[in-house]
């Protein structure tokens with residue numbers, strides 16, 4: 001499953017940072033585009049499973065879905081592509097160019113405040 005692989009790789013990165021900072025991670029934000037979209041429930045479950053018994057156990061994982069953008073070839077409007085209704089919102093054209101999808105990214109790790 002896609003989510004398991006992603007969760008394990010995210011966990012590995014967080015553990016490396018935690019090791020370096022000697023701090024306990026409490027929250028992390030992962031963002032992803034639409035083509036490699038993560039199922040939020042599956043991702044959280046996979047992460048919890050992978051994190052069990054590590055310093056990451058019980059931390060909060062947040063997933064931010066980045067919408068896919070497209071540029072209309074007719075009127076050059078840049079818009080968020082809705083895959084259900086793939087039309088330019090400005091001129092209703094179906095002729096558009098899809099922008100590169102957002103990569104899967106570990107955006108942020110928050111550590112416990114030691115003070």
Ligand SMILES: [Zn+2]
Pocket residue numbers: 072073074075076077088089090091092093
């Ligand atoms: Zn247009």
